[in-house]
Amino acid sequence: MGTTTGQRIKALRAKHGFTQDGMAERLGMNRANFSNYERDVATPPADTLAKIADLLHTTSDYLLGRTEDPSPIRAQETPEWASSRDKRDLRKMLEEEEIMFDGVPLTEEDKQRVQDVLTGLFWEAKMMNKRKKPPER
Numbered sequence: 472m473g474t475t476t477g478q479r480i481k482a483l484r485a486k487h488g489f490t491q492d493g494m495a496e497r498l499g500m501n502r503a504n505f506s507n508y509e510r511d512v513a514t515p516p517a518d519t520l521a522k523i524a525d526l527l528h529t530t531s532d533y534l535l536g537r538t539e540d541p542s543p544i545r546a547q548e549t550p551e552w553a554s555s556r557d558k559r560d561l562r563k564m565l566e567e568e569e570i571m572f573d574g575v576p577l578t579e580e581d582k583q584r585v586q587d588v589l590t591g592l593f594w595e596a597k598m599m600n601k602r603k604k605p606p607e608r
Contacts, residue, residue, distance in 0.1 A: 473536050474536065475511050475536070476508070476514065476515075476534050477508055477509045477510055478511075479533065479534050479536070480509050480527070480534060483527040483528075484509070487526075487527060487528070489526070489527075497522075498522055498523065500519075508523075517531075520534060529541045529542070530542075550594055553594070553597070560593075561590065561594075564589065565586050565589065
């Protein structure tokens with residue numbers, strides 16, 4: 472039998488140094504409810520599972536046992552409609568040497584997560600802008 476959702480949550484929680492109390496607080500629930508997820512007594516609803524995955528830097532698919540790769544999904548691929556100028560703009564945005572939060576440099580892992588989010592937002596904004604432009608004649 473494979474690893475259960477609760478076992479995966481517990482292992483990643485420990486890996487990231489969170490306590491059950493700390494996780495429960497971040498999720499807006501009491502420790503007993505969170506403990507039930509780790510012991511496979513209860514299954515987290517989809518929205519809670521997504522929050523747990525985000526806190527543990529993984530995917531819901533990994534927690535549910537649908538994949539053995541706990542790595543978060545990397546930035547989405549370049550859309551086929553992206554122009555060379557779009558690609559250059561994204562590259563320029565992501566080439567910042569130092570990404571900081573509150574004056575403290577981010578770890579490489581956190582920097583990658585920020586870049587992944589920025590990439591997704593960048594392509595989403597570009598797609599919306601292209602939809603708003605009147606067709607060329």
